[in-house]
Amino acid sequence: MNMLPKREQISPEYRWRLEDIYATDDLWEQDYKRLKDMLPVIKSYSGKMDSAGTVYEVLNLKDEINMIAEKLFTYARMRRDEDNGNSVYQALADRAAAIITEVQSCLSFIVPELLSKPYEVLYGFLQEDKRLELYRRYIEELIRQKAHVLSAQEERLLAMMGEVADAPDAVFTMINDADLRFPVIKGENGEDVELTKGRYIQLLKSYNRRVRKDAYEALYDTYGRLRNTLATTYNYNVKKDVFYARARKYNSSLEASLDDDNVPVSVYNGLIDAVNSNLGLLHRYMALKKRALKLDKLQMYDVYVPLVEGVKKRIPYEEAVDTVKNALTPLGEEYVDLLDKGFKGHWIDVFENQGKTSGAYSWGCYGVHPYVLLNYQESLDDVFTLAHEMGHALHTYYSNAHQPYIYSHYRIFVAEVASTLNEALLMHYLLSNIKDQSQRLYLINHYLEEFRGTVFRQTMFAEFEKVVHEKAESGIPLTADLLCDVYRDLNARYFGPDVETDHRIAMEWARIPHFYRSFYVYKYATSFSAAIAISQRILQEGKPAVDRYIEFLKSGSSDYPIELLKKAGVDMTTPEPVQDALSTFEDLLNQMEVGLNEHMA
Structure with missing residues (x-):
């Protein structure tokens, strides 16, 4: 029977290298502790943002805290995405989500405190300390949205709600990617095929209408029971x-x-x-x-x-890589060189395995190259998905390389x-x-x-x-x-x-x-x-x-x-x-x- 391989059965050359973020889980733990130690420091600034120099210190520390939190969260979630049934990384992802909420709560005083000041005071700060020029757009954007910013206490309460507010998404993810199992159906040649979300669209492209119908009914009847x-x-x-x-x-x-x-x-x-x-x-x-x-x-x-x-040509992954590189030559030599760096540098997790998050995405954190998750099935669609996700990845690469952290997220x-x-x-x-x-x-x-x-x-x-x-x-x-x-x-x-x-x-x-x-x-x-x-x-x-x-x-x-x-x-x-x-x-x-x-x- 055509069953999905386990994670360890996928060749390392087709797996992304998350060690580029943290070489070991122990290093993740060290950053986690460092972030925990930084939170009381930034909270101590609450109520004291009364000078241009202090405002700069707070905003600079905020960026540093967010960079570390993002790094922790990205690593933990991507490890979990490798196999959503892995309890070690389920726990790590939960801790990362929890500390993100804690970070948001600790930072929640910043925006209300800035916006409690008259516009002329804020613009005066920008003139007084040239280091704040980095944050001019950030401050002007806060002013634009001032009508929708609440008091410091209210903002803190909303931030504390973050983890609870994420519950529907978290529950759906566990149902959809970890718990949901689809039936085995008969393939085009009568062989047993385990239906998965990754295989579903390919089965719907079969010229055998019985295969399409069986896959369609099996998928939606499974969702229908829930x-x-x-x-x-x-x-x-x-x-x-x-x-x-x-x-x-x-x-x-x-x-x-x-x-x-x-x-x-x-x-x-x-x-x-x-x-x-x-x-x-x-x-x-x-x-x-x-x-x-x-x-x-x-x-x-x-x-x-x-x-x-x-x-009905099957397209091996290596052929897909060459095709995408050739197709994107109109974007110039620098772009294609960066593309090649991604293909050869373990940015991409290529094949589907048991428990792996479905679909495809590009993600990453500031200071580390971007990553791409695929569930490659050797179809023309998958070649387009590869080109698509590498477009995201190089957009991220260029933005991170040319923008300070605060403006790096397009x-x-x-x-x-x-x-x-x-x-x-x-x-x-x-x-x-x-x-x-x-x-x-x-x-x-x-x-x-x-x-x-x-x-x-x-x-x-x-x-x-x-x-x-x-x-x-x-x-x-x-x-x-x-x-x-x-x-x-x-x-x-x-x-x-x-x-x-x-x-x-x-x-x-x-x-x-x-x-x-x-x-x-x-x-x-x-x-x-x-x-x-x-x-x-x-x-x-x-x-x-x-x-x-x-x-x-x-x-x-x-x-x-x-x-x-x-x-x-x-x-x-x-x-x-x-x-x-x-x-x-x-x-x-x-x-x-x-x-x-x-x-x-």
Whole structure:
């Protein structure tokens, strides 16, 4: 039977090297103790931030404390992600989460104390001590958000709530990654295959409809048996959002979430409006898929199947690495050299193993190179995932190298630009080097799937989050039935009349980890649109566009996300980027319809 290997059975060359953060767990313990000793020191400044020099000392010490806390937390969580069933690193991750809450509590006096001072006093401090120039943007950003900052005591109470507030996410993670087990199904050749989240999409791409149906039903029936538990968990995650928004005097959870990036609510709503106005394109794509697959009605387990049969090449990891490097050469020699450094330097954890966190991500801490978690399955999708996550990693590398700690963390609103741009360049490279018409159609289909999964699907997710948060804010209980009804209705509207929306897909909300990072997913769609625009400029203009883009990567959070994108040539406050992306989708769909007619003739 095709069972997942244990962690120790994965060759070291395919495992990341977390020893670059802490060579041993004992060194982690030493930093943990050092951080504990620093907390009383910074607390002693409470009520004493009455001079420019003291303000600088506090802000500088705050950065040092946060750097150590981030390092502790990153190491512990990534160790746990290697195998969520490992009790040693479950405990370490719990301790790291607890001390993060303690840190936030100890630092909670800083912002209210600064904002208790008149503006002229704060600007006077900036003039008086030139060392504070480093913190000018930080202080000006606090002033912008002053209406939503509470008293020192209230801020401390909110900070103390941090660990409790994280409970829904922690519970979901344990259910989803540690406890949940899926059935064994029969593969294409009748072999036993253990269904996992990592294998699920690959099984849905099988040309054997029985395999797709079995995988689909097994996955959602498993989640369905926990529907009330998962609904309760998500309900309290939404309640947390509503609580914090009201505590900080925002009009809604959505406004509270977007304000951190200084993004108007109109950008979020504008995305949903633009995509809803173009749902006819997705319906056309589904109709084409139904005809290509020769089905009377598409089921949800049919929508992932490639339209061109016979292109089923398995891509070894080493081949994927070479392909990504070649595809990203338009970004310049320095970028490709850094990429190679990551591939050879144990930044990446490649293959799935028992207990490993599902999906893929890039993460790290200041002062250490970034890391990438994969669950590589040798598909074309996985090659794109590799390019995607290395886009994140190099964005982090550039930001950390060129920004002080306080501005090194780029905002999530721009976080998906670098990753999606890498995917766009990879697609351009592959299409430019493919001669075979079937393979070309396969790639165009893959690009259409990227649009479907990123622009249409993530916007549907964003609309789901908006609807359920509004219901919670109106006092409507988020029961399992309500969540399923909302999701089923959205799924039917987005996919259109050629796709059957059944009771199983209504449970899809229950398996989406990003819903525990509320109002995050819309940024995939906006970033995708921005990345398409920037990638086209790079391919057309060459070095000038590359130079602007690299400067963007170096910028971290040194300006508001929308302003950083404007400097790179894209204005997300207008509908043009999203509409242009959807026009690109329409052009690809036209090519696919013509090519498929010829292919099927």
